Amino acid sequence: MHTFPEQAEAVIALAKFCSDKGWLPATSGNLSVKAQAEPLRVAITRSGADKQRLVPADILLIDEDMQVMGDTAYKPSAETSVHIELYRKFNCGSIVHVHTVFNNLMSELYASEGQIEISGHELLKALGHWDEHARIAIPIVPNHADLDELGRAVADAAQAEVPAVLVRAHGIYAWGDTPDAARRHLEAVEFLCEYLYRLRLIGGMSDVRK
Amino acid sequence: MHTFPEQAEAVIALAKFCSDKGWLPATSGNLSVKAQAEPLRVAITRSGADKQRLVPADILLIDEDMQVMGDTAYKPSAETSVHIELYRKFNCGSIVHVHTVFNNLMSELYASEGQIEISGHELLKALGHWDEHARIAIPIVPNHADLDELGRAVADAAQAEVPAVLVRAHGIYAWGDTPDAARRHLEAVEFLCEYLYRLRLIGGMSDVRK
Amino acid sequence: MHTFPEQAEAVIALAKFCSDKGWLPATSGNLSVKAQAEPLRVAITRSGADKQRLVPADILLIDEDMQVMGDTAYKPSAETSVHIELYRKFNCGSIVHVHTVFNNLMSELYASEGQIEISGHELLKALGHWDEHARIAIPIVPNHADLDELGRAVADAAQAEVPAVLVRAHGIYAWGDTPDAARRHLEAVEFLCEYLYRLRLIGGMSDVRK
Amino acid sequence: MHTFPEQAEAVIALAKFCSDKGWLPATSGNLSVKAQAEPLRVAITRSGADKQRLVPADILLIDEDMQVMGDTAYKPSAETSVHIELYRKFNCGSIVHVHTVFNNLMSELYASEGQIEISGHELLKALGHWDEHARIAIPIVPNHADLDELGRAVADAAQAEVPAVLVRAHGIYAWGDTPDAARRHLEAVEFLCEYLYRLRLIGGMSDVRK
Numbered sequence: 081m082h083t084f085p086e087q088a089e090a091v092i093a094l095a096k097f098c099s100d101k102g103w104l105p106a107t108s109g110n111l112s113v114k115a116q117a118e119p120l121r122v123a124i125t126r127s128g129a130d131k132q133r134l135v136p137a138d139i140l141l142i143d144e145d146m147q148v149m150g151d152t153a154y155k156p157s158a159e160t161s162v163h164i165e166l167y168r169k170f171n172c173g174s175i176v177h178v179h180t181v182f183n184n185l186m187s188e189l190y191a192s193e194g195q196i197e198i199s200g201h202e203l204l205k206a207l208g209h210w211d212e213h214a215r216i217a218i219p220i221v222p223n224h225a226d227l228d229e230l231g232r233a234v235a236d237a238a239q240a241e242v243p244a245v246l247v248r249a250h251g252i253y254a255w256g257d258t259p260d261a262a263r264r265h266l267e268a269v270e271f272l273c274e275y276l277y278r279l280r281l282i283g284g285m286s287d288v289r290k
Numbered sequence: 291m292h293t294f295p296e297q298a299e300a301v302i303a304l305a306k307f308c309s310d311k312g313w314l315p316a317t318s319g320n321l322s323v324k325a326q327a328e329p330l331r332v333a334i335t336r337s338g339a340d341k342q343r344l345v346p347a348d349i350l351l352i353d354e355d356m357q358v359m360g361d362t363a364y365k366p367s368a369e370t371s372v373h374i375e376l377y378r379k380f381n382c383g384s385i386v387h388v389h390t391v392f393n394n395l396m397s398e399l400y401a402s403e404g405q406i407e408i409s410g411h412e413l414l415k416a417l418g419h420w421d422e423h424a425r426i427a428i429p430i431v432p433n434h435a436d437l438d439e440l441g442r443a444v445a446d447a448a449q450a451e452v453p454a455v456l457v458r459a460h461g462i463y464a465w466g467d468t469p470d471a472a473r474r475h476l477e478a479v480e481f482l483c484e485y486l487y488r489l490r491l492i493g494g495m496s497d498v499r500k
Numbered sequence: 501m502h503t504f505p506e507q508a509e510a511v512i513a514l515a516k517f518c519s520d521k522g523w524l525p526a527t528s529g530n531l532s533v534k535a536q537a538e539p540l541r542v543a544i545t546r547s548g549a550d551k552q553r554l555v556p557a558d559i560l561l562i563d564e565d566m567q568v569m570g571d572t573a574y575k576p577s578a579e580t581s582v583h584i585e586l587y588r589k590f591n592c593g594s595i596v597h598v599h600t601v602f603n604n605l606m607s608e609l610y611a612s613e614g615q616i617e618i619s620g621h622e623l624l625k626a627l628g629h630w631d632e633h634a635r636i637a638i639p640i641v642p643n644h645a646d647l648d649e650l651g652r653a654v655a656d657a658a659q660a661e662v663p664a665v666l667v668r669a670h671g672i673y674a675w676g677d678t679p680d681a682a683r684r685h686l687e688a689v690e691f692l693c694e695y696l697y698r699l700r701l702i703g704g705m706s707d708v709r710k
Numbered sequence: 711m712h713t714f715p716e717q718a719e720a721v722i723a724l725a726k727f728c729s730d731k732g733w734l735p736a737t738s739g740n741l742s743v744k745a746q747a748e749p750l751r752v753a754i755t756r757s758g759a760d761k762q763r764l765v766p767a768d769i770l771l772i773d774e775d776m777q778v779m780g781d782t783a784y785k786p787s788a789e790t791s792v793h794i795e796l797y798r799k800f801n802c803g804s805i806v807h808v809h810t811v812f813n814n815l816m817s818e819l820y821a822s823e824g825q826i827e828i829s830g831h832e833l834l835k836a837l838g839h840w841d842e843h844a845r846i847a848i849p850i851v852p853n854h855a856d857l858d859e860l861g862r863a864v865a866d867a868a869q870a871e872v873p874a875v876l877v878r879a880h881g882i883y884a885w886g887d888t889p890d891a892a893r894r895h896l897e898a899v900e901f902l903c904e905y906l907y908r909l910r911l912i913g914g915m916s917d918v919r920k
Contacts, residue, residue, distance in 0.1 A: 435632035
């Protein structure tokens with residue numbers, strides 16, 4: 081993916097996958113692919129686009145100050161600040177941000193703990209944890225109205241060993257070295273959010289697994 | 291969308307989206323686009339059509355007295371009265387009415403309150419509320435058998451700042467300036483209905499958020 | 501639909517719709533269209549076919565004694581007996597039999613009552629009940645292993661005013677004058693089964709509506 | 711399916727079906743078709759492939775020692791050990807291994823019993839049990855980190871009369887004489903897992919059916 085058109089196509093393919101799952105309701109969410117590391121350039125969805133019907137013109141090239149490069153009337157998502165902070169911290173290759181019912185539920189139910197602890201589930205492998213006794217914690221941050229503040233909060237909470245952060249009653253940011261890796265991490269956390277919600281519904285995580 | 295064929299295609303596209311989601315079961319629901327403001331003309335689905343297989347002939351042009359214009363044997367939905375009342379009140383551009391399990395559940399669970407209060411969720415932005423402390427109320431009206439009465443009840447309850455009304459054990463009306471806006475509002479409320487039902491199921495909205 | 505190839509296509513289209521919904525798991529279910537009233541001839545799915553991949557050869561023409569007409573190595577479903585009994589009783593035009601999680605749940609939860617009573621929901625209109633105070637009862641019959649006995653039990657329980665019967669921990673039979681009507685009745689009952697299960701889950705039908 | 715290209719296509723078709731259902735999240739799962747009985751040869755998905763986008767090169771031919779035959783840089787899934795053990799025990803024709811929320815929930819909820827007992831449900835027929843009073847038990851094994859150990863545990867627990875084994879908080883192995891039979895068994899067990907979870911959620915299997 082060395083050219084911007086190729087990177088834009090990668091963003092559109094990610095958005096198509098997430099949109100088909102119903103993870104980008106009401107034009108919400110934003111997705112990006114790193115176009116260049118030094119200086120940082122990012123291919124990212126524009127603000128307000130319906131993610132089911134993206135065309136190349138809906139993908140903007142921005143610099144590390146969130147300035148749009150090239151000739152377009154579109155604006156990048158206000159949440160681009162979160163993407164920039166995560167690229168700076170991890171130098172990852174792609175970031176996805178979606179809203180789902182189950183990640184919203186988990187972010188709300190565990191808001192006071194500030195994280196969701198998970199152990200003993202096979203899909204931890206998809207997040208890079210192969211040790212049988214692995215225990216991970218997915219951070220949850222408040223949904224700051226100030227988006228620069230949100231960007232810093234997500235980046236501060238983000239840990240290299242767990243490629244996802246939940247924002248309370250809002251959604252998830254997940255990332256990876258490639259668009260496929262970002263998507264794999266997202267899929268794994270979404271599965272776990274639904275699983276853990278339904279497990280707690282029938283008897284509580286504390287009873288069954290912790 | 292200046293011609294009726296274009297408006298009819300916009301209605302069909304809205305119906306296709308909602309039908310693919312499973313929101314128009316058993317030929318239920320009706321969808322419309324304003325064709326002209328003065329005097330009011332509306333492009334609306336005919337009564338009884340399967341919304342997954344609409345063709346242009348299934349979209350009727352009606353005037354403000356619900357009279358069909360042009361040569362057709364089809365009748366407009368009896369619930370066209372609700373559309374007319376909403377166009378009169380808001381001069382909006384498009385209205386969608388669908389039936390879903392989760393909006394039905396919420397309309398039933400909060401029937402005695404007459405509304406669902408929501409605050410502290412990101413998707414309020416998709417309904418036009420960007421203030422961090424925004425609190426909205428989606429009205430719930432009884433399911434009047436008399437459809438003129440239903441039209442007046444929905445229009446009376448409808449507020450400009452919240453583009454949706456629930457009808458108890460029946461469905462939702464959502465509207466917007468454009469078909470895309472109506473659909474975005476619908477998607478946001480459907481997400482919130484499922485989220486709030488599942489949140490209450492595991493511990494109650496009153497415990498967790500209010 | 502005057503020719504058998506047309507009737508077979510109608511059966512395949514019904515099966516495609518139900519299969520896309522996930523209502524025909526594990527090659528279960530069977531669907532039919534009346535080919536001729538006197539003497540009775542029925543176009544019906546063969547036993548064991550994957551309903552997602554039906555071809556015309558998978559649709560058999562049978563007489564009222566369940567004998568296959570024409571040259572084929574395939575056998576009709578053993579549950580063809582239920583279809584024959586229902587065609588005899590109602591002279592309807594089409595019958596669908598599917599297995600879903602929610603109709604199974606309702607058939608089990610209300611097995612001792614022998615029926616599910618429903619009132620006060622808009623989708624009763626899709627079942628032909630337009631009166632605001634309509635109250636219907638969907639019968640539930642035991643899942644007889646003897647399929648002739650099952651056919652008689654379903655037909656005995658079936659009422660003209662409610663075009664569906666549930667079989668306990670098994671599935672649903674729904675019918676109508678046309679394939680579209682049978683499908684509309686099926687969709688309405690499936691919606692109601694999911695709705696009523698989820699309503700009971702959060703507080704009970706008896707608390708909320710009865 | 712006498713040639714390897716045909717067998718590879720059968721694996722890809724199985725994977726497409728399961729992936730469309732959402733049963734292969736985050737590149738998880740593995741699927742195989744027996745290519746030859748003596749000596750054993752198996753067509754199986756490579757490690758790490760996205761199952762929604764498989765191409766023939768993603769299907770590997772392996773021998774009974776899990777050695778890849780032919781010229782490829784890809785590695786078979788580490789869980790190939792489980793497939794080999796099951797082919798050895800049953801000489802079946804195809805094996806599917808998927809991860810779903812509902813089979814994970816059931817494997818966790820019944821972990822201490824070591825099995826899920828099921829009776830009185832129509833879909834037992836799809837698993838080969840036609841007797842009205844049939845009672846089956848689907849075994850649950852611990853999720854051993856050592857995959858040779860997992861292979862032996864699954865094969866030890868597996869019974870000829872019930873073509874599926876659950877692995878705790880991991881997923882399911884299902885098999886059959888053909889790819890269609892393996893898929894039918896998988897579909898039936900997935901349906902039953904969702905049904906039994908939802909039945910227990912509303913009142914407990916012990917109250918309602920046992």
